[in-house]
Amino acid sequence: MITRPLNLLLFLCVTTLMLVAPAMADDDKKEDEPKKYKDVITDDAETDEGMFKVHRLDGKLFFEIPENLFGRDMLLVSRIAKVPAELAGGFMAAGHKTGEQVLRWEMVDEKVLVRKVSFERVADENTAIHKSVVNNNFFPILASFEIQVEGPKMKGSKTQVIDVTDFYQEDVPAISGLSQSIRKRYKVKSLDKNRSFLNYARAYPENVDVRSTLTFKADEPPVESNTETISLEMHQSMVLLPEEPMRRRYADRRVGWFTYEEVNFGLDKQKAATQEFLSRWRLEPKDEKSYARGELVEPKKQIVYYLDPGTPEKWAPYVKQGVEDWNVAFETAGFKNAIVAKEAPNDEEWTGEDVRYSVVRWAATEYRNAMGPSVADPRSGEIIESDIVWYHNHMKTYRNRLMLETGASNPLARSLPIDDELLGEALRQVIAHEIGHAIGLPHNMIASSAYPVASLRDPGFCREMGVSPSIMDYTRQNYIAQPGDGLVGSDYIRQIGPYDHYSVNWGYRWISDKTPIEEKPILDSWFLEKADDPMYRFSPQRGGLPVDPRAQTE
Numbered sequence: 001m002i003t004r005p006l007n008l009l010l011f012l013c014v015t016t017l018m019l020v021a022p023a024m025a026d027d028d029k030k031e032d033e034p035k036k037y038k039d040v041i042t043d044d045a046e047t048d049e050g051m052f053k054v055h056r057l058d059g060k061l062f063f064e065i066p067e068n069l070f071g072r073d074m075l076l077v078s079r080i081a082k083v084p085a086e087l088a089g090g091f092m093a094a095g096h097k098t099g100e101q102v103l104r105w106e107m108v109d110e111k112v113l114v115r116k117v118s119f120e121r122v123a124d125e126n127t128a129i130h131k132s133v134v135n136n137n138f139f140p141i142l143a144s145f146e147i148q149v150e151g152p153k154m155k156g157s158k159t160q161v162i163d164v165t166d167f168y169q170e171d172v173p174a175i176s177g178l179s180q181s182i183r184k185r186y187k188v189k190s191l192d193k194n195r196s197f198l199n200y201a202r203a204y205p206e207n208v209d210v211r212s213t214l215t216f217k218a219d220e221p222p223v224e225s226n227t228e229t230i231s232l233e234m235h236q237s238m239v240l241l242p243e244e245p246m247r248r249r250y251a252d253r254r255v256g257w258f259t260y261e262e263v264n265f266g267l268d269k270q271k272a273a274t275q276e277f278l279s280r281w282r283l284e285p286k287d288e289k290s291y292a293r294g295e296l297v298e299p300k301k302q303i304v305y306y307l308d309p310g311t312p313e314k315w316a317p318y319v320k321q322g323v324e325d326w327n328v329a330f331e332t333a334g335f336k337n338a339i340v341a342k343e344a345p346n347d348e349e350w351t352g353e354d355v356r357y358s359v360v361r362w363a364a365t366e367y368r369n370a371m372g373p374s375v376a377d378p379r380s381g382e383i384i385e386s387d388i389v390w391y392h393n394h395m396k397t398y399r400n401r402l403m404l405e406t407g408a409s410n411p412l413a414r415s416l417p418i419d420d421e422l423l424g425e426a427l428r429q430v431i432a433h434e435i436g437h438a439i440g441l442p443h444n445m446i447a448s449s450a451y452p453v454a455s456l457r458d459p460g461f462c463r464e465m466g467v468s469p470s471i472m473d474y475t476r477q478n479y480i481a482q483p484g485d486g487l488v489g490s491d492y493i494r495q496i497g498p499y500d501h502y503s504v505n506w507g508y509r510w511i512s513d514k515t516p517i518e519e520k521p522i523l524d525s526w527f528l529e530k531a532d533d534p535m536y537r538f539s540p541q542r543g544g545l546p547v548d549p550r551a552q553t554e
Contacts, residue, residue, distance in 0.1 A: 041149075050202075051204065052069060062162065071105075073379065075102055079353045081094060082094055091369075095359065103142070112162045113141050115140065121265065122262050145163060186219075186221055188218045195213075197213055235351070242377075248381055250277060250519070250523070261277075279374065280440045284301075303338060304341075306360070307342070358438075395427070399418045402477060409482055444470045447468040468497060
């Protein structure tokens with residue numbers, strides 16, 4: 001009795017399979033076919049072209065990288081563009097740099113890898129030990145990306161398209177902005193993908209910038225504790241480093257400079273030899289012949305700082321002057337108009353987080369300090385960019401210092417509020433001090449011992465020579481002067497001094513047609529010329545008790 005229904009059921013099953021099979025075969029055939037570029041990067045994509053192409057499509061971010069950029073060194077600088085209040089007590093303000101690292105993109109089979117590379121341990125490629133250096137310094141792979149499709153040629157080079165969405169909007173520790181200490185402090189648990197997203201991606205001729213909003217779940221956030229949330233905007237700016245690094249200059253610990261080190265295994269030193277080189281801007285004369293004749297010439301590329309658009313109008317002129325005060329020191333090194341401060345462009349796309357721009361930032365937090373960090377090419381020490389930070393509440397520090405340290409002899413600092421012009425001059429000199437750091441100069445804590453007390457009570461001397469030979473000491477105000485000495489206004493405030501001129505000349509004077517080794521006798525002779533003069537001595541800032549009682553931290 002069940003035969004006919006069963007036969008009918010079998011007939012229907014077979015018929016269905018016959019109808020479905022060709023369709024499945026067609027699907028399999030389509031899957032086997034290579035993807036076409038227009039299938040991945042459709043006409044709906046928002047595309048920006050620069051160093052390479054970036055595409056935004058359906059919430060995803062694609063990089064289209066020319067193969068001739070694989071293996072090139074790129075510097076990735078990570079900054080917090082927008083930050084919750086009181087993160088790290090207000091120290092981590094907008095623009096705060098959370099990381100910098102050199103990356104290389106590589107193509108391996110059907111993948112593109114990005115590695116973090118280091119130049120701390122080296123050996124000449126022509127030495128046998130170079131092979132061992134390579135094998136004992138294998139660079140970590142930060143991320144791996146499946147190649148989506150091969151793109152059309154760009155500037156004569158084939159391109160590969162990869163999906164980098166997760167790299168920029170997930171918790172990648174190397175770039176996501178929160179250090180282990182911050183995570184521990186606020187009991188950060190994890191990144192919330194539903195509240196994290198890409199803001200934008202932009203391509204420029206030599207850099208690519210990506211901004212993301214990242215939201216972390218945290219048991220004890222710095223503010224709004226009931227939200228159990230830390231949200232911030234992270235800005236990643238990746239710049240192509242020059243194929244030919246800047247010519248390096250050897251450091252000398254007798255002359256104060258920020259330096260970087262490398263361990264060179266290829267030198268015949270019976271040890272792994274540590275070498276130190278200067279961190280400095282690439283200043284090269286436009287006109288080498290005029291420079292060689294001793295004429296002041298402009299550099300091929302100026303050092304340019306932009307004023308934070310959030311700088312109060314009243315204080316902006318003092319910030320600008322503090323930057324440009326260093327021109328007199330650069331003139332000692334043979335360069336005119338070497339450094340300039342400008343207003344930020346009135347352009348919606350302009351951002352201080354872009355690695356092309358150096359900025360003097362005005363941070364609206366209650367933290368009280370100022371900083372002068374910089375970002376350098378680790379292959380050569382070339383400073384690529386720098387962001388000076390002035391925390392708004394540091395005005396209170398200098399208001400108090402002026403009153404307490406100079407009020408007895410300076411009527412302008414004797415009552416609150418302090419005279420605006422006097423406070424502005426103090427701001428100017430703090431900015432100049434931080435710019436000193438940003439051009440390569442560390443603290444010189446022995447400078448304050450060079451001038452005798454009698455000179456510090458002489459208004460003519462103070463006006464010409466400042467409070468100490470170096471603005472890089474912590475001699476903030478002249479508290480030696482007494483009522484009746486005749487000092488007025490900015491006579492009480494430090495300024496760029498003789499040591500600063502000497503140090504800038506030592507680090508920046510262009511020496512033509514010399515290798516770093518060939519420069520060393522010349523640099524040594526410049527030091528020996530000043531070695532017996534206490535105005536040109538250097539002693540770094542040290543932790544704990546000072547080794548030299550003349551070099552006090554405060």
